[in-house]
Amino acid sequence: MKRLLLLVALISSGAWLRSGEAISAAAAAKQSRVLYETGFERFEGFDPSLDLVDAAGRGQNGWTAVGYGGNGILGDALPDFTGQYAYIGFLASTNGNGFFNVFRPLRFAPSTNQPPVVVFQVNMSLRDETPSPERADDFRWSAYTPDDRRLFTIDFHGADRTINYALDDASGFQTTGYEFEYGATYLLEVVMSFGRNRWSASLNGFTVVAEQPITTRATSLSLGSFDAVWAARSQGSWDDNYMLFDDYRILAYPPSEIAPVLELQSVETGGTARLIVWGEPGVSYLVQSSNDLGLWTDRGTVVATSPEGRAEFVDPQPAQARTYRVVSIP
Numbered sequence: 001m002k003r004l005l006l007l008v009a010l011i012s013s014g015a016w017l018r019s020g021e022a023i024s025a026a027a028a029a030k031q032s033r034v035l036y037e038t039g040f041e042r043f044e045g046f047d048p049s050l051d052l053v054d055a056a057g058r059g060q061n062g063w064t065a066v067g068y069g070g071n072g073i074l075g076d077a078l079p080d081f082t083g084q085y086a087y088i089g090f091l092a093s094t095n096g097n098g099f100f101n102v103f104r105p106l107r108f109a110p111s112t113n114q115p116p117v118v119v120f121q122v123n124m125s126l127r128d129e130t131p132s133p134e135r136a137d138d139f140r141w142s143a144y145t146p147d148d149r150r151l152f153t154i155d156f157h158g159a160d161r162t163i164n165y166a167l168d169d170a171s172g173f174q175t176t177g178y179e180f181e182y183g184a185t186y187l188l189e190v191v192m193s194f195g196r197n198r199w200s201a202s203l204n205g206f207t208v209v210a211e212q213p214i215t216t217r218a219t220s221l222s223l224g225s226f227d228a229v230w231a232a233r234s235q236g237s238w239d240d241n242y243m244l245f246d247d248y249r250i251l252a253y254p255p256s257e258i259a260p261v262l263e264l265q266s267v268e269t270g271g272t273a274r275l276i277v278w279g280e281p282g283v284s285y286l287v288q289s290s291n292d293l294g295l296w297t298d299r300g301t302v303v304a305t306s307p308e309g310r311a312e313f314v315d316p317q318p319a320q321a322r323t324y325r326v327v328s329i330p
Contacts (some may be wrong), residue, residue: 031257035108035118037249040073040084048073052086053102062104069100069230070242080123080185081246088228089139089242103227106250107146110222114282115195116252120226125185126156128241134159138231139243141188143199143214146224151215154190154201156180158241159233165201165209169216176208182241194221195255195281196309226250255280256328260304265312277311277326279304284329287313289322301329 038061040046045061051072053065065071070091075084088102110116126139136158143151155164155173161180164173180186180203192199192214201209214221228245260279267273277285284303288296302311315322 032119032251032253033116035250035252036104036106037247037251038104039082039247040086042084046073046084048075048084052088059102063102064105065103066099066101071100071102074244078244080125081244085123085244085246086228086248087242087244089137089230090240098232100230101142101227103144103225104248105146106223106225108223108250108252109146110194110252112220114255115193115221115280117255117258117280118192118194118223119251119253120188120190120192121247121249121251122188122245123185123247124188124243124245126158126180126182126241126243128158128182130240131182135233136241137233139241140227140229140231141190142227142229143190143192144224144227145219145222148224151223152199152212153229154188154209155231156243163203163208165212167213167216178203178208190226192223193255193258193280193309196307197221223250254330256283256330258328260285260326260328262324262326273315273322273324275313275315275324277302277304277313279309279311279326279328281306281309283309285311286327286329287315287324288327289315289324291322293323296325299324 038044047060050060052063053059053071055068057065059065069088071086071088073084073086088100122141128136138155138157140153140155142153145151149168151168153166155166157164161182163176163178163180165176166173186203188201188203190199190201197214198211199214200207200211228243258280260277263276263278265274265276275287277287279285281304284301286301287299289299290296299315300313302313304311
């Protein structure tokens, strides 16, 4: 399937306008490969009378944990949640190191010939029935390699409700400049381009982290799990706030299914347009133009290069007004 760029650039008397938005990775569902997904429902084998992962390390449907703490399956009716859903937190963990992880091992090693784009999605909501900012713990989503090396983390800081992230370097947590609300439900989507070694994250479709490295180390990329993490504010001391989560899924897309982004580099004397196509490495893109948004003319083909997925195109036929779009070539 050809993936069309909906974000178009319009030249009119030298001025550029941009409208629409690129198709998200999630929009190409027909071409995706499901690596794992669950809604924690009874028909999937999840029992709400049991922990998701119990104190003996026995997990439902392949889920596992590092240590033990409050976790399980709930079925009480809640807005924005359907059927059963999972939780982590509330009941104090037995871990002395201040962290408790629950996760479903994945062990995904992508092809190096055509590295995919992997998308993690989950509906989530942070709750605090007895608000105490000075004691509130953090909840996180962390990506790990199959050998349990952490790649990056998205952190929801309980004390001040800030959203932060950390990479696998020594720089620690960085602020996104955004905050969350207790009781609100968010669709978290993390898009990971294995070909470009970049990840971005959005909440309810709004980008909060953009184009950060999946890893800062020289290593082949793979994904072992995407963990829900309970992080105590003070080591060994646990608060009673918690995180609900549901509709947990991890999908892989061919790089040609991800919409590119079109950017103007310059308009030269006489109206010659120089464009930059930002796509996935190794993917070919067809540049087209139109004078009326009805009839589209092929202008040329470019190939995005590694590692950043960049391609440059110069329109050989200057024009006063012209609209451009880009189509990926499978």
